[in-house]
Amino acid sequence: MIRVVLPFHLRTLARVEGEVQLEIEGLVTLRSVLDAIEARYPVLGGTIRDHATQKRRPYLRFYACEEDLSNDPPDTPLPEEVVSGKEPLFIIGAIAGG
Amino acid sequence: MSNVRLLVGTRKGAFVLTSDGKRKKWDVSGPHFAGWEIYHLKGSPADPNRLYASQSSGWFGQVIQRSEDGGKTWDAPGGGVTTAPEGMPKGESNKFVYEGEVGKHLWYDGTPHPWEFKRVWHLEPSWTDPDTVYAGVEDAALFKTTDGGHTWKELPALRHAKGHLWQPGAGGLGLHTILLDRSNPSRIFVAISAAGVFRTEDGGKTWKPATKGLKSSYELPDKSFEVGHCVHHIAMHRSRPNVLFMQKHWDVNRSDDSGDNWHEVSGNLPTDFGFPIDVHAHEPNTIYVVPIKSDSEHYPPDAKLRVYRSRSGGDEWEPLTKGLPQKDCYVNVLRDAMAVDSLDSCGVYFGTTGGQVYGSADAGDNWTAIVHDLPPVLSVEAQTL
Numbered sequence: 001m002i003r004v005v006l007p008f009h010l011r012t013l014a015r016v017e018g019e020v021q022l023e024i025e026g027l028v029t030l031r032s033v034l035d036a037i038e039a040r041y042p043v044l045g046g047t048i049r050d051h052a053t054q055k056r057r058p059y060l061r062f063y064a065c066e067e068d069l070s071n072d073p074p075d076t077p078l079p080e081e082v083v084s085g086k087e088p089l090f091i092i093g094a095i096a097g098g
Numbered sequence: 099m100s101n102v103r104l105l106v107g108t109r110k111g112a113f114v115l116t117s118d119g120k121r122k123k124w125d126v127s128g129p130h131f132a133g134w135e136i137y138h139l140k141g142s143p144a145d146p147n148r149l150y151a152s153q154s155s156g157w158f159g160q161v162i163q164r165s166e167d168g169g170k171t172w173d174a175p176g177g178g179v180t181t182a183p184e185g186m187p188k189g190e191s192n193k194f195v196y197e198g199e200v201g202k203h204l205w206y207d208g209t210p211h212p213w214e215f216k217r218v219w220h221l222e223p224s225w226t227d228p229d230t231v232y233a234g235v236e237d238a239a240l241f242k243t244t245d246g247g248h249t250w251k252e253l254p255a256l257r258h259a260k261g262h263l264w265q266p267g268a269g270g271l272g273l274h275t276i277l278l279d280r281s282n283p284s285r286i287f288v289a290i291s292a293a294g295v296f297r298t299e300d301g302g303k304t305w306k307p308a309t310k311g312l313k314s315s316y317e318l319p320d321k322s323f324e325v326g327h328c329v330h331h332i333a334m335h336r337s338r339p340n341v342l343f344m345q346k347h348w349d350v351n352r353s354d355d356s357g358d359n360w361h362e363v364s365g366n367l368p369t370d371f372g373f374p375i376d377v378h379a380h381e382p383n384t385i386y387v388v389p390i391k392s393d394s395e396h397y398p399p400d401a402k403l404r405v406y407r408s409r410s411g412g413d414e415w416e417p418l419t420k421g422l423p424q425k426d427c428y429v430n431v432l433r434d435a436m437a438v439d440s441l442d443s444c445g446v447y448f449g450t451t452g453g454q455v456y457g458s459a460d461a462g463d464n465w466t467a468i469v470h471d472l473p474p475v476l477s478v479e480a481q482t483l
Contacts, residue, residue, distance in 0.1 A: 009133060009158055013174075043177030046192040047158040052215075059157040093157045 002033060003088035007060075010048070010091070014041040019088055028083045030062060031074035048091060063090040102439045103168060103481040104447055105149065106455055107136035110473035112151055114169040121445055121459040124468045130172060131163065138220050138434055138477040141168075145228040146481050150247060152218035152233070160217050161192050162233075162247045168483075175247035194218070194233070194241055197254035203237065204265040204319055213237045213257070220434060222276035225283075234273030238264060238290040240302065253302035256288065260307065263319045267291035267328050267347075274433055275332050279339040287342065287357060292328035295344070297357050308357030315348055330373045331433040335382035343385050343412070345375040345433070350387060352412050363412020368399050374436035378461060379444040383411040386438075386446060386462060388431040397428040405448070407462050421465030422456065429454070434477035441482055449475025 004020040011017065022036045038045045049056050054074070056062070061070040065079045065087050081087035104115040104124075111129025130136075131153045139151035149165040151172065163172045174192070194215050205211035216236040224230035229246040239257055241250040264271060275289035284301045287308070297308040307324040318326030328347035335341065344351040344360065349370040351360045364370040371392025378384035385408050391399045398404065403422040406415040429452035439445035446462050449455045453472040458465045 007157075009155065013158075013161065041177075043161065043174040043192070045177075046160065050159075051193045052195045057157065057159060 001085040002028060002036075002082065003085055004033060004037060005088045005090045007091060007093040009093070010044060013043055013047065016041070027075075028078050029075050030069065030072065030078065033078070033089060034074075059094040061092045061094060063092060064088070100441055101483040102441065102445060103141075103146075103483055104437070104455065104457075104468070105139045105141065105169065105477075105479040105481070106449055106472065106475060107138050107151070107434075107477035108449075108453070108473040108475050109135055112136040112139055112153075112169075113469070113472060115455065115468055119441055121439075121441075121457060122466075124457075126469060127169065129473075130169065134161075135217075136476065137217060138479075139169075140221050140223060140479045141481045142223040142228040142231075143225050144223075146483055148223070148228040148246075150221045150223060150231055152221055154217040159192065160194060160215070162218065162221075162250075164247050175245075176249075194235055194250055195252075196239060196257075197252040201257060201261060203261055203271060204263060206266060208265075208319070210262070213239070215239075216270065219272040219274045220276055222278060225278060225280045232276050232278070232286070234276050234288060234290075236270045236272040237266075238271045238273040238293060240273060240276070240286075240288055242302070255303055256296060256298075256305045259296050259305040260320060260325045261293075263325050264290065264293035265319055265326060275329075277332060277334050277342075279334075280336045281339055285339070285356075287332060287334075289329045289332045289344075291330065292326065292347070294325050294327040294329055295332060295342075295357055308353075309360070310358060311353075311360035312344075312346065312351060313349070313362070314346075331375050333375045333377050333385070335377045338382045341382065341411070343375050343377065345372050345387055347371065347393065350375065350412060363408070365408070365413035365415055367406055367415050368404075368417075372431075373433040374431055374448065376436045376438055376446070378446075379438045379440040380442075381409070381444075381461075384409045384461070385411065386436065387415075388436070388448065390430060396430045401425055401427050403427045403429065403450075405446070405462055405465075418458075418462040418465070420463065421458075421467075428452075432476055435475050437478045437480040439480040439482045445480065447478050447480055449478045451475065 002022045106113040111132045113128035117124045142148040147168040151163040153161040202210035220234040222232045233241040277287040279285040294309040296305045330345045342353045350364045352363045369389045372390045402424045405418040429450035436448040446458045451474040
């Protein structure tokens with residue numbers, strides 16, 4: 001069971017509360033997790049990664065186990081703690097303003 | 099007695115304002131999509147309870163929302179939660195992908211810059227089919243859905259109309275106005291900042307600039323002057339689709355031949371800069387603008403908020419001030435933030451960057467603030483129900 005924490009506005013958009021839990025077969029990577037999220041919640045298509053380029057949207061970051069995974073290649077395996085469900089994958093909106 | 103529904107897009111959500119035909123007491127619902135920018139929302143003329151909204155964010159991109167009940171509830175078309183991996187709908191309601199080679203337009207510094215989708219500025223539902231909607235987007239292009247917003251497809255020929263010479267205005271390269279000729283479904287006008295006006299006579303297969311006669315003070319990227327004009331908004335009366343009115347960066351213009359030729363009708367306006375322009379519902383020669391001090395200050399001249407009305411289709415203008423602030427007013431009125439209803443006594447409405455929505459139930463003679471403290475208003479549309 002993969003646990004994912006979405007930012008507030010995406011939880012509202014997808015109409016979910018708390019963490020999202022996903023079952024993923026095969027290698028667990030950023031790409032496979034995002035594929036599963038978009039399949040479960042089609043409204044999130046294009047909101048985390050660009051529809052056309054599949055690149056992460058610039059103001060979003062990926063964290064797990066206190067590590068910034070945002071710039072890892074999308075097919076990099078996620079940490080074992082995420083795969084086992086011990087730790088969630090955080091999708092975080094950048095704090096911007098001032 | 100008929101009712102009026104105003105659809106108000108703001109920097110921080112959408113609001114729906116409703117009133118009876120007297121238009122004195124208003125109910126306010128919202129914010130819908132709180133915290134998101136709502137550039138525009140509009141109802142289908144064929145099914146007024148079918149509404150479409152453009153929801154966007156610098157963080158999360160573009161979402162299209164749809165309502166079947168006049169704005170009480172909303173859903174992203176095709177975006178519902180799926181629990182089974184088989185047969186799940188594709189989440190393509192947000193998918194705006196340019197057709198073919200993405201191409202390049204001009205950047206602010208005049209260098210080529212690839213087209214990049216940013217957001218939907220304007221949604222224009224078909225006169226006759228609730229499932230058909232046109233979307234004007236930034237970077238400028240025209241998209242169309244025929245399945246109620248589930249999927250969107252670009253009409254790419256528009257960008258072939260000298261798109262390589264289009265250059266963004268200060269607010270971006272946005273396609274902000276779409277006019278559908280009710281008497282001729284094959285004819286569409288679009289306006290783009292800062293590229294100009296374009297017209298198709300074949301439903302979008304081919305387009306040509308419709309800018310002859312426009313004057314722009316500075317050198318344009320197109321030496322033939324066909325593209326590069328900073329058109330802020332255009333409007334038509336549905337009974338007279340060959341007559342167009344335009345608020346441009348530097349002047350107000352009129353065309354009596356479907357955009358083939360334009361001439362200036364700024365007349366006695368205190369400043370010829372501004373953003374919105376609209377036409378009275380029953381008087382095709384009565385038009386409204388909100389002059390703004392150009393072009394680096396962007397608030398009303400003399401700090402007085404005045405709508406100007408011309409009953410002669412331009413050139414001769416009268417200020418409308420009753421009920422509007424006549425001192426210390428420093429708001430702006432954006433291009434899509436003015437609308438009219440079609441009750442017998444035509445209602446006129448506009449929203450400001452200060453969060454007010456003003457309404458007049460007597461064609462502009464008297465105004466009241468329907469709401470005072472919304473987030474900055476990006477768009478206003480009126481539905482007569």
